[in-house]
Amino acid sequence: MTVNTNILFQNYFSDVKNYDEVINSNLIINSNWENLLENLTNIGIPQLKLKQNEVNWLMAENGVTYNIYNDPKGLNRPWNLNIVPFLIHENEWTNIKKGIEQRAELLNLVLKDIYGKRELITKGIVPHEVIFAHRGFLRQCDQIQYKTSKHLLIYSADLARGPDGRMWVVNDRTQAPSGMGYALENRYSISRVIPDIFKNINVKQAAGFFYDFNQMLVESAPQNQQDPNIIILTPGPHNETYFEHAYLSTYLGYPLVHGNDLVVRNKKVYIKSLKGLKQVDVILRRVDDAYMDPLELREDSYLGVVGLLDVVREQNVTVVNPIGSGVLENSGLIPFMNHICRFFLNEDLILPQIASWWCGQEKERNFVLNNLTQLVVKRIDRSHRESIYFCEFLTLSQLEELKKAIQSNPYSFVAQEKIFFSTAPDFVNDQLEPRKVTCRTFAIAKQNGYSVMPGGLVRVAPEREDLYVSNQRGGISKDFWIISDEEQTTIQNYTWDKSFRISISDINDLPSHTAENLFWSGRYLGRALVTARFLRMTLNRMNDLQFNEQQTESDNLQYIYQAITNITSTFPGFVGKGKEIALNNPLKEICGLILDEKRFGTFAQALNSFNNSYYSLRNLWSKDMWRVFDSIQKTWHKFKEDNNYSISELIKLLDKIITRLIAFMGLIEESIMVEQGLLLYFIGLQTEQAMMNIEKCRALLVFNHEEHLQYQILESLLTSHESLNIYRYSYRSYLSVENVIKLILLDEKFPKSLTYQLNRIQKDIDNLPHSNTQDNLSEPQKYIYKAKKVISDTTINLLLELNQDGSLRQNLDDLLSVLSDLLNETSLSISNTYFNHSQQQTQLVNQDFPSSI
Incomplete structure (x- = not known):
């Protein structure tokens, strides 16, 4: 087929210098691409632009991110996916697949030899410096034996088209290869947004590969358990591919854990759950080798598990891939791979190398x-x-x-x-342009060989002339098609035998780190919401009084300003030394309380803390929750970029974020079940709201004021509490301190009252796992029961009593102070009982692991 120089391809062929996947030097189109190019032409430029925008939107909406450190666009950069896929015909792929299987088996034998007999060195096939000078060689892993079918259980190869038109191996990835989750998401997104692009093209699906992946994990368990306990170990939410860790956790149904979720006891690895320790059989790791065991490897690591290597030696846990496999990511091995292949397999390499x-x-x-x-x-x-x-x-x-x-x-x-990667078409600037391209595919160990993914992850350079293809440098991804002449099913059924799964669905088995983040996500969410509402009420009061920098004479506002500082603990603020500065320009202080992320107690700091705890739990949350979360981030960042901090704009900002926070709270209850950890979120949320409820009442109810001022303060309190309408409907009377105390503090049926919140906390704590103690009460139960008794024993008349000079309600202040202390003790005892991670052990001898490894 001769090139059709329509508008879609008008500039594509002007500067083709190297091998191109679509055309040859005579401008003849590769027949494998004809159907795809025809589909793109039929869809047309306007629709392609629209569909690319939809893909970009879907990536952001679904929270598909690739974390880039020190990125001006922010840590969680949206994943870039171009709508034009990359394809290889099955006839060519068959040989590539054989080459990947061969290379995976070869590296498996190399790994076994390096930490075993070391015949490659003793027989002079590989110089010893290539192995021992590589930082990936870990002497602590020497002579470790494994019961799995292979030593190398997951292998990934980076491929690029060489000058001879064949696919060459560029890099080997053997520690914790990333990309499978992104490849799945790429296929899902393209098939959803632009299904017409698949017309008359038979694209092979990856369902069988992921079945093999899950089966490999199950079969690698040390004692061949039918339902092994499998976990995914992540470095945490700041890792560049954390989205994929959470994605695979959700997709496979295995818990995502951090290093401090795990502990070694009696030469076995256990996950620390709320109830106790539960043995782990298989660890699918996304943590680099040297960080896996701070006792024997890098002692400054907080990502691994103390004593893990000893458990591996005892064959009581399987780590996928084995610790020490990073030595295979060694470009020094490449010159010797042909000799290694002939030594181990008595054959030549199928896939060429650079x-x-x-x-x-x-x-x-x-x-x-x-x-x-x-x-x-x-x-x-x-x-x-x-x-x-x-x-x-x-x-x-x-x-x-x-x-x-x-x-x-x-x-x-x-x-x-120096080789020039081949180019493939990208839809850029309303046309197709050539971009250098690399592919990554994956192999999974089986009893008799390796299973290779039909496709994988494709990355392309962001600009025409770029030599280097890298996600860290702004690379773009593509869906990777293996096309066939035979008709393929269009439905991706990523399923497997249910006996191959075990999921943690009971609160007793909830990992402690997950439980802690659930608890604190509730607390931070509660803090952000209460703080935002109080600040919004204040701004509305300022607006109502036609506030400006010269008009500060309002007794009501003076007390509200002081309350802000006391509620948020943002001292000195409006009450401490130098308060005159804040009082002379209240709007500036309040702007800081809303926007300053570095100042403890501000709304921005609470929201940022909530964002971090939420992101650590993203494998638990639904896509709708991510969309609400993402909309909060966009609203926040847009406001800061606009740099318009007037009272009205600040109120609009808080209105939008409060609405989204409330929507988020509603979605949480739809996302996970109470038995799976929602209970901890509820406890955290109610605890924080109760504590801030106390602080608001101490700031606005304890002091006695003249009637008109008291009315304004009570109205402000009820407004910030979103309870003014409830009050009027319930009491149908002039605002009084007595009725406000009854509603906000003592009403057992009002969800926003302190008594109701304490009852809810007590009920939820009672449902937490408890060890059998002599008096049958845990520490958290003791404190919350005492708090309930304190408030139930009081009377409204006692709380209304004034001191001798009539200035304050001392009994009310004393009650609130005691309740605040008891709630704080309740929170601390929950942390000590359920989240207290073991102390870090240290090595007897320091070892030199360079920080750049």
Whole structure:
């Protein structure tokens, strides 16, 4: 088929210099791409623009992110997916698949040999410096035996089209390969947004691969349990691929845990749940090797499990992939892979590699130094991924520095020929443009070999001339199609035998870190909501009085300002030393209380804390919750960018965020069941609301005022409490301190009253797992029961009594002070009982693990 130079392709062929996936040098279209290009042409530019925008929107709506540190766009950058897929025909893929299977098996044997007999070294096939000088080689893993079918259970290969038109292996990924979750999300998004693009194209599905993935996890359990306890270990929400960790946790149904959720006892690994310890059989890890056991490896790590390696040696837990497998991510092995393949498998490599020269050998080193400008130089450690030298672009002084580095430490360097990746079409600027492309596919161990994903993850360079394809550098992804001449099912049934699953669905088994984040997400959400409502009420009062910087004479506002500082603990504020500064410009102080994320007690700080706890739990929440969460972030950031901090705009901001926070609260109850941890969220929410309820009452009810001022203060309190209408409907009377206390503090049926909140906390705490104690009450129960008794024993008349000079209600203040202390003790005892993580153990001898590993 000859190129159709319509508007969709008008600039595509103007600068094609290298191998292109779509066209050849004679401008003839690859027949495998004909149906796709026809579909794109039929859809048309206007619809393609619309669909690309829909894909971008869907990525943001579903919270598909790739975390980039120090990114001006923010930590959680939306995942970039181009609507034009990348495809390979099954006829070509069959050979690639065989090459991936071969390479996975070969690296499996290499891993077994490195930590076993080390025949590759003793027989002179691989120089010992290639292994021992690589930071991924962990002597602590030497001679560890495994009962699994393979040592290397997951393998990932980065592929690129070489100058000969064949797919070459660019990199091996063996520690904790990422991308499977993103590949799933890419396929889901494209099939949902632009189904017409699949017309007359038979795209192979990955259902069988993920069945094999789950089965591999189950079968790798040490004692061949029918229902093993499988967990996914994550470094945490700031990791660049945390979205994928949460995605796979939700998709597979296995709990996502942090290192401090786990503990070693009696040479076994246990997950710390609310009730006690539960043995773990399989750990699918997303934590790098050196951080997995701070007792034997990096002692400064908070990501791993103290004593884990000893459990692995005892074969009481399976870690996928094994600790120490990072040594295979070693470009120093590439020059020797053909010899290794012939040694282990008695055959040649099926997939070609980039020609490479290890500088630890004199002949190869001299070649590299004499031809440096024609080569790409890198260190053998993947940890130095930023230290890649495209030598043709270096200055003379930079070349000299690199030569000196190679000569002083030759074992650490590998040089590779410069190859130009093939290009594939991207829909950019209302047309198709060529972009350099790399592919990543995955292999999963089976009893008799490896299962290879039909497709995987494709990344393309963001600009035409970019040589480097990287997500950290702004790369874009594509859906990866393996197309067939045979008709394929269009439904992706990612299911497996139910006997292969075990899910933690009972609160007794809830991981302690998850439980803690549920508790604190409730507390932060409650704090943010109460603070926002009080600040909104204050701004409305200021607005009602036609407030400006010169008009500050309002007794009502003076007391409200003081209450703000006391409720939020943002001292000195309106009450401490230098309060005159805040009182002279109240709007400036209130702006800070709303927007300052670094100041403890502000609304911004509470919202930011809630965001962090929410993001740590994103595997539990629904997509609707992410959409509400995302809308809060967008509203917040847009307001700060607009930089309009007038009273009316601040009120609008708080109105929008309060509405979304309330929507979020409603969705939480739909997201997980009470038995799965919602109970902890409820306790945290009610505890925080009760504590802030107390602070509001202490600030606005304790002091006695003249009638008119008292009325305004009571009205302000009820307004901030969203209870003014309830009060009027219930009492149908002039506002009085007596009735306000009855409603806000003592009413057992009003959900926003302190008595109701204490009853709810007590009821929920009673449903937490409790150890059998002599008096049958846990510490949290003792404190909350005492708080309930204190408030139930009081009387309204006692609380209304004034002191001798008639200025304050001392009994009310004393009651609120006692209740505040008891609630604080309740919260602390919950943390000590259920969330108290074991102290970090330390090594007897410090070991040198460079920080860049």
